[in-house]
Amino acid sequence: DAGVIQSPRHEVTEMGQEVTLRCKPISGHDYLFWYRQTMMRGLELLIYFNNNVPIDDSGMPEDRFSAKMPNASFSTLKIQPSEPRDSAVYFCASSIISGRAYNEQFFGPGTRLTVL
Amino acid sequence: SQQGEEDPQALSIQEGENATMNCSYKTSINNLQWYRQNSGRGLVHLILIRSNEREKHSGRLRVTLDTSKKSSSLLITASRAADTASYFCAPVRGGTSYGKLTFGQGTILTVHP
Numbered sequence: 001d002a003g004v005i006q007s008p009r010h011e012v013t014e015m016g017q018e019v020t021l022r023c024k025p026i027s028g029h030d031y032l033f034w035y036r037q038t039m040m041r042g043l044e045l046l047i048y049f050n051n052n053v054p055i056d057d058s059g060m061p062e063d064r065f066s067a068k069m070p071n072a073s074f075s076t077l078k079i080q081p082s083e084p085r086d087s088a089v090y091f092c093a094s095s096i097i098s099g100r101a102y103n104e105q106f107f108g109p110g111t112r113l114t115v116l
Numbered sequence: 117s118q119q120g121e122e123d124p125q126a127l128s129i130q131e132g133e134n135a136t137m138n139c140s141y142k143t144s145i146n147n148l149q150w151y152r153q154n155s156g157r158g159l160v161h162l163i164l165i166r167s168n169e170r171e172k173h174s175g176r177l178r179v180t181l182d183t184s185k186k187s188s189s190l191l192i193t194a195s196r197a198a199d200t201a202s203y204f205c206a207p208v209r210g211g212t213s214y215g216k217l218t219f220g221q222g223t224i225l226t227v228h229p
């Protein structure tokens with residue numbers, strides 16, 4: 001299995017531009033999570049999906065952030081417009097929970113976003 | 117809060133020594149998980165301990181759980197330079213929060229060769 005795939009690995013953009021981060025979860029996994037990691041705030045859960053449906057988006061910082069999961073093999077996190085304070089490493093993770101007794105998550109390599 | 121709090125924030129040891137990290141949490145849990153993060157990488161799941169278990173081993177890792185004290189510890193025996201990483205605990209509640217993990221600031225472990 002290729003693991004969780006994220007693209008791009010690095011993104012540098014200017015303030016005000018739209019940014020789209022992409023994630024392909026592990027095949028067969030039914031949960032998908034988006035996290036953001038910064039030195040100041042640590043690792044924050046932004047939103048998670050179960051069977052493509054958003055379950056909890058309470059961690060999404062503001063309306064500039066949106067996430068979608070149009071099918072079981074693809075999710076996007078969009079920031080529009082981007083701001084310098086959005087600079088962080090964004091991780092996607094997936095998990096298979098239904099019918100199982102435990103729920104470890106598998107993380108992608110992350111996308112390092114720099115907003116100038 | 118479901119978040120676990122790791123202690124110490126940083127730990128520096130020599131290769132071959134044992135490393136112990138602690139985690140405290142506030143709510144009742146279904147299980148507790150430990151993850152490792154190497155610099156610039158995503159988190160990697162290390163071990164999961166269920167609420168009805170008190171101790172679990174995996175290779176050089178030993179995890180304990182004390183639900184009465186709402187605490188867990190991760191012991192890495194005979195540490196190696198490759199163990200240098202950040203370590204996070206994630207207490208997991210049951211019910212509707214079952215799929216959700218909330219991470220603390222982690223413990224930064226440095227193992228000197």
